[in-house]
Amino acid sequence: MAMIAPSRRLRRTPFSEGVEAAGVKGYTVYNHMLLPTMFASVVEDYRHLKTAVQVWDVACERQVEVRGPDSARLVQMLTPRDLRGMLPGQCYYMPVVDETGGMLNDPVLVKLAEDRWWVSLADSDLLHWIKGIAYGYRLDVLVDEPDVSPLAVQGPQADELMARVFGDSVRAVRFFRFGWFRFQGRDMLVARSGYSKQGGFEIYVEGGDIGMPLWNALFEAGRDLDVRAGCPNLIERIEGGLLSYGNDMDRSNTPHECGLGKFCNTATAIGCVGRDALLRVAQEGPVRQVRAIEIEADSLPPCDRHWRLLDGDRIVGRVSSAAVSPDFGCGVAIGMVRMTHWEAGTALRVETPDGMRLPARVRENFWV
Amino acid sequence: MAMIAPSRRLRRTPFSEGVEAAGVKGYTVYNHMLLPTMFASVVEDYRHLKTAVQVWDVACERQVEVRGPDSARLVQMLTPRDLRGMLPGQCYYMPVVDETGGMLNDPVLVKLAEDRWWVSLADSDLLHWIKGIAYGYRLDVLVDEPDVSPLAVQGPQADELMARVFGDSVRAVRFFRFGWFRFQGRDMLVARSGYSKQGGFEIYVEGGDIGMPLWNALFEAGRDLDVRAGCPNLIERIEGGLLSYGNDMDRSNTPHECGLGKFCNTATAIGCVGRDALLRVAQEGPVRQVRAIEIEADSLPPCDRHWRLLDGDRIVGRVSSAAVSPDFGCGVAIGMVRMTHWEAGTALRVETPDGMRLPARVRENFWV
Numbered sequence: 001m002a003m004i005a006p007s008r009r010l011r012r013t014p015f016s017e018g019v020e021a022a023g024v025k026g027y028t029v030y031n032h033m034l035l036p037t038m039f040a041s042v043v044e045d046y047r048h049l050k051t052a053v054q055v056w057d058v059a060c061e062r063q064v065e066v067r068g069p070d071s072a073r074l075v076q077m078l079t080p081r082d083l084r085g086m087l088p089g090q091c092y093y094m095p096v097v098d099e100t101g102g103m104l105n106d107p108v109l110v111k112l113a114e115d116r117w118w119v120s121l122a123d124s125d126l127l128h129w130i131k132g133i134a135y136g137y138r139l140d141v142l143v144d145e146p147d148v149s150p151l152a153v154q155g156p157q158a159d160e161l162m163a164r165v166f167g168d169s170v171r172a173v174r175f176f177r178f179g180w181f182r183f184q185g186r187d188m189l190v191a192r193s194g195y196s197k198q199g200g201f202e203i204y205v206e207g208g209d210i211g212m213p214l215w216n217a218l219f220e221a222g223r224d225l226d227v228r229a230g231c232p233n234l235i236e237r238i239e240g241g242l243l244s245y246g247n248d249m250d251r252s253n254t255p256h257e258c259g260l261g262k263f264c265n266t267a268t269a270i271g272c273v274g275r276d277a278l279l280r281v282a283q284e285g286p287v288r289q290v291r292a293i294e295i296e297a298d299s300l301p302p303c304d305r306h307w308r309l310l311d312g313d314r315i316v317g318r319v320s321s322a323a324v325s326p327d328f329g330c331g332v333a334i335g336m337v338r339m340t341h342w343e344a345g346t347a348l349r350v351e352t353p354d355g356m357r358l359p360a361r362v363r364e365n366f367w368v
Numbered sequence: 369m370a371m372i373a374p375s376r377r378l379r380r381t382p383f384s385e386g387v388e389a390a391g392v393k394g395y396t397v398y399n400h401m402l403l404p405t406m407f408a409s410v411v412e413d414y415r416h417l418k419t420a421v422q423v424w425d426v427a428c429e430r431q432v433e434v435r436g437p438d439s440a441r442l443v444q445m446l447t448p449r450d451l452r453g454m455l456p457g458q459c460y461y462m463p464v465v466d467e468t469g470g471m472l473n474d475p476v477l478v479k480l481a482e483d484r485w486w487v488s489l490a491d492s493d494l495l496h497w498i499k500g501i502a503y504g505y506r507l508d509v510l511v512d513e514p515d516v517s518p519l520a521v522q523g524p525q526a527d528e529l530m531a532r533v534f535g536d537s538v539r540a541v542r543f544f545r546f547g548w549f550r551f552q553g554r555d556m557l558v559a560r561s562g563y564s565k566q567g568g569f570e571i572y573v574e575g576g577d578i579g580m581p582l583w584n585a586l587f588e589a590g591r592d593l594d595v596r597a598g599c600p601n602l603i604e605r606i607e608g609g610l611l612s613y614g615n616d617m618d619r620s621n622t623p624h625e626c627g628l629g630k631f632c633n634t635a636t637a638i639g640c641v642g643r644d645a646l647l648r649v650a651q652e653g654p655v656r657q658v659r660a661i662e663i664e665a666d667s668l669p670p671c672d673r674h675w676r677l678l679d680g681d682r683i684v685g686r687v688s689s690a691a692v693s694p695d696f697g698c699g700v701a702i703g704m705v706r707m708t709h710w711e712a713g714t715a716l717r718v719e720t721p722d723g724m725r726l727p728a729r730v731r732e733n734f735w736v
Contacts, residue, residue, distance in 0.1 A: 002372055002392055002393055002394055003370070003371060003393065003394045003395070004370055004371065004372040004395060004397075005394040005396045005406065005670075007396060007612075007670070007671065007672060007689075008614070008615045008671060008672055008673055008674065008688055008689070009491060009612065009614030009615045012672060012673055024370055026370055026372070027371070027373065028372065028373045028375060028377070028378065028397075029372075029378065029397035032614060098503075123377060123400070124493050124496070125493035125496055126496065127496075128472065128492070128495075128496035128497035128500065131466060131497065131500065132496065132498070132499065132500015132503070133500045133503065135466075135467055135504060136500060136501055136502075136504010136505050244377065245377075246376070247375055247376045247377045302373075302375070303375070303376060304378070304380060305376055320376055321375075
């Protein structure tokens with residue numbers, strides 16, 4: 001494995017100082033920003049995440065702020081999910097598609113007010129798409145990237161740690177809702193959300209200057225909870241079936257292929273770009289779809305490219321994320337499988353880049 | 369320094385196999401793709417680049433293909449550079465700006481035909497912007513990312529090596545022009561261009577399958593020329609004043625601040641998005657601008673964030689790229705300086721993140 005070469009283009013975050021002090025060992029790049037991938041080891045981080053509480057620098061989940069009289073029209077243009085019932089204080093996971101129904105991003109939409117939204121991004125410059133649409137349609141909106149850097153608190157002890165820093169009322173925040181909480185005289189948006197299945201919160205930290213004070217306060221308050229620096233964990237997120245844009249899906253996939261059909265209200269999401277294409281898909285259904293794939297393996301190479309899924313010598317799909325799970329004692333993977341082979345229980349083989357063909361099986365559900 | 373964590377999201381290239389076999393030691397991520405940053409060492413790579421010939425995997429310079437009846441209108445909307453005189457066979461460096469005149473990318477535009485163009489990208493998803501504009505204006509165009517991966521051949525022996533693989537006629541290709549040359553039965557677009565001042569070519573390789581055969585043919589043919597795997601070299605590109613999008617400029621900068629005013633034909637580039645804003649800038653001139661900065665230093669930390677440029681305790685600019693130059697025996701840097709202090713010869717101090725304040729000087733020109 002090679003080193004990552006530092007440069008300003010790979011942006012540091014308001015929490016980088018804390019991440020470095022905690023001994024980060026691996027990085028990836030996400031929205032032109034550094035995202036930690038490992039502290040102790042992926043397995044040790046995984047065990048700790050499932051039993052204690054971690055603080056994650058996910059500043060790379062950049063926001064696009066959409067504000068102004070036409071903002072509601074613009075955000076509805078971005079997604080086939082019907083946003084009419086959405087209230088301020090809610091977060092919606094939403095597929096964003098282009099005119100052909102191809103996935104451009106799968107952000108979380110945060111509704112701050114009737115005319116103010118944050119689009120909390122996965123890894124692509126969706127800002128460019130939103131600005132392009134706003135410009136082309138001459139919409140009366142402001143579209144920009146604000147100085148907002150999410151910090152996640154994840155794990156079974158997340159409620160306890162957050163209550164110590166923000167007060168007990170933070171426990172009352174419901175899933176995919178948010179509230180405003182005070183820290184050192186600043187109001188912070190705190191949502192119950194995050195890229196793990198262990199539960200927790202995301203704090204949308206406005207203003208880089210308050211980043212390290214908050215980081216330090218969380219570690220101070222959680223010393224007896226064994227709080228540690230963590231990051232989205234490859235094994236845990238695959239077990240939980242959390243898709244990763246750029247890994248498990250890209251512009252060549254429709255939301256339906258990604259198993260996101262339930263977020264497509266194509267009949268009622270009036271004005272959505274790509275609606276015509278998706279109406280067709282909604283009628284006919286996709287011919288391939290995301291599935292949980294179990295692999296018989298004690299060890300696996302990093303999944304840095306598609307691995308072919310085979311029935312004999314016939315290619316019937318591909319794996320896009322994979323790791324060995326200590327808790328389930330097998331390889332856990334996310335794949336895209338053709339409809340001829342996507343039934344739960346179907347036996348396949350997966351071919352890794354070194355030419356190994358390992359037994360694999362389509363599962364009904366992910367592991368959690 | 370930390371490791372880079374492999375995943376499919378950080379895309380491999382058609383040349384990755386060759387890059388790994390050549391012993392790549394460092395990577396950055398560019399347009400969601402791996403870009404090597406170091407083989408032997410940055411200094412050794414630098415010396416070799418200036419004396420011999422290198423083959424660079426710059427597949428990360430992704431193309432946006434724009435095709436169809438409205439394609440000329442669309443590409444002119446992207447840039448304040450007047451494209452009316454551009455002919456098929458030419459390459460134009462062009463600033464791309466948003467409606468406020470802020471830089472979105474600084475690609476090379478390749479004109480394949482009157483109705484077919486490649487926009488060869490710096491590091492941002494300009495595809496989203498171009499698709500958004502095309503959709504908003506209902507233009508009759510196709511906009512997509514084709515399977516085209518540039519491979520650069522750079523260094524004083526580039527002509528000799530290229531002639532051995534593509535024939536002597538490749539020597540006749542002029543700067544920022546291209547021609548079509550045959551390799552193993554395939555036509556390849558070869559331009560005289562590249563991200564160094566040592567001269568050379570970029571081969572726009574269509575179809576990933578022919579990547580490694582071409583890579584191997586170049587190494588085979590250049591054995592006695594000491595051909596090596598290389599990459600854009602930090603020291604050499606700063607010496608040469610080659611700006612890097614995301615490092616030396618971003619959306620907050622106008623082309624004029626970046627010293628790209630000569631590519632802004634704001635009066636005649638009719639239809640350019642951001643023209644109103646840039647007309648204003650063109651009249652008044654920028655209040656800060658890119659400058660070559662010489663630093664008195666034998667060693668420098670990696671420039672992974674802005675370094676402040678100071679006159680006493682007053683901030684008068686910032687450095688965005690820096691390295692120590694063996695050939696010039698000083699720190700070489702690219703900075704943005706306020707007009708009060710941008711005259712050649714102005715003495716300043718540069719503050720590195722460890723708190724050191726080093727003597728620095730504004731130069732008239734870059735080093736080559």
